[in-house]
Amino acid sequence: MSLKLLILGLLMEREMHPYEIRQLVKERRLLDFIKVRDGSLYYAVDQLKKDGCIDVVGVVKESNRPDRTIYRITEQGRKLFQELLMQQFAQNKVIEHPLYSALPFARYGDQARLAELIERKLERAEEQTARMRTVYDEHVGTVPKSVLHLMAGCYMHAKTEARWLRRLLRDAKEGRLGVKGESWDLDADDE
Amino acid sequence: MSLKLLILGLLMEREMHPYEIRQLVKERRLLDFIKVRDGSLYYAVDQLKKDGCIDVVGVVKESNRPDRTIYRITEQGRKLFQELLMQQFAQNKVIEHPLYSALPFARYGDQARLAELIERKLERAEEQTARMRTVYDEHVGTVPKSVLHLMAGCYMHAKTEARWLRRLLRDAKEGRLGVKGESWDLDADDE
DNA sequence: TGCCATATACTCAAATTTGAGTACAATCAG
C-alpha cells in the first residue's frame, strides 16, 4: 500500500510522530499529489508497528499538548520499504477517471445541467494545470529530479484532462452526447 | 459510488441478474475503463436492494445451473441514478497515479532495477495507447458520442502517460533521479 | 472414458478507507 511506502520513506530520513509525517507531507507539497487521510495514516502506522517495521522510540509529553508517539524505522522496515518501492514501480494498473463510469449514461441526464457541470470541471482542470505548472517551476533546481518528474506528470495529466474536457464540453453544449457520432482528431492540440 | 451508478444505468435498459451485468460490462468493452470485482458488484446490488432502489423480479432455476436472481430498477432507483449521475459529473477529485507516492523515494532504490521497471511500464503504456486507439476506432459511428468521449479520454491519458514515462526513463537510465535537476520542456511532444 | 480448463453464479472473512467526532490549546478579532 502506497501510504505505507510514504511513511517508511519519510522515516528513512529521521524519527517522527504521525502528525509530523502529516505536516511534512503538506510542507513538501506532496499533499497536492497524494491524498493522506488521518484515519488511514494512523491505521497504516499501527499496521507497520504490528509487523515490526517501525518501533516506538518514546512518547513526548509537552506541557499541555497531547502526547506524541515517536517512531523509528527498523531493519525489517527498510526491507519492506524496498519491496514496496519496487512493487509500486512494477504494478501496472490503468488509472480510472470518475467520469468513465458516468459517461455511458450521460444521455439519461439533463443535458443542459451536464454541460454546466462539465464546464465547471473544465475550469477546475485548467486551474489545476496552472497550479501544477507553478509548483513545478517553483521546485526546479531545489528538489531531486524524481520529484520534478512527479510534478511534471501531474501537470501533464491535468493538461490532458483539460484538453479532453474541452471537446466533451463542446458536444455536451450542443446536446450531441446521446447521438452516434463520427470521429474527431484525438491528437490535435486544439486549445 | 460509481459501481451503483453502473448497475442502475444498465438496469434502466432492462431487468437483469448480477452476473448478466458483469457480462454486459465486459461485452460493451466497459471493463477496459471501469473495474468491476465480483465482490463489489454483489455487495452494491445488496445495498441497492436494501435501500429499495431495485426489486427482485424473480429467480430463474434453469435445470442445473445455479439460481439467477433477476432485478428491476424502482422509481426510487431512478431517482438515485439521477443523483449519482450528477454527483459523478460534479465531483472534482484529482486523479492519482501510483507512481506519485513512489517517485519522491526513488533515490533510495536500485537505479538500474528502477530503470528496468520504468521501461516495462512504458511498454505497457504504449500498448495501452494502441489498444485504446483501436477500441475507439472500432466504436466510431456505432455508440453514443459520450461513450466515444470515454474511449477518447482513455486514449489521451494513456498517451500522456507514455510521454511522461519516456522522459522519466531517460533520466532513470542515466541515474539522474536523485540529483537536483533543471527544467525541461513539459509541453514538447518528443516521441 | 477420464481429465483438465473454463464458465456460471455467487459467498465471505479480512483488510482498508471513509468520514465524522473528540478534546484541548492557541490565536485573533471585536
Added chain:
DNA sequence: CTGATTGTACTCAAATTTGAGTATATGGCA
C-alpha cells in the same frame, strides 16, 4: 475579555474493497 476559528493529535464505527474460495456444469482433447 469573550467568542469564534484554527491547529494539534488522535479515535472509532461503519462502509467498502479485496482476494480467495465454493459448487456445479460444460466443452474439448487424448
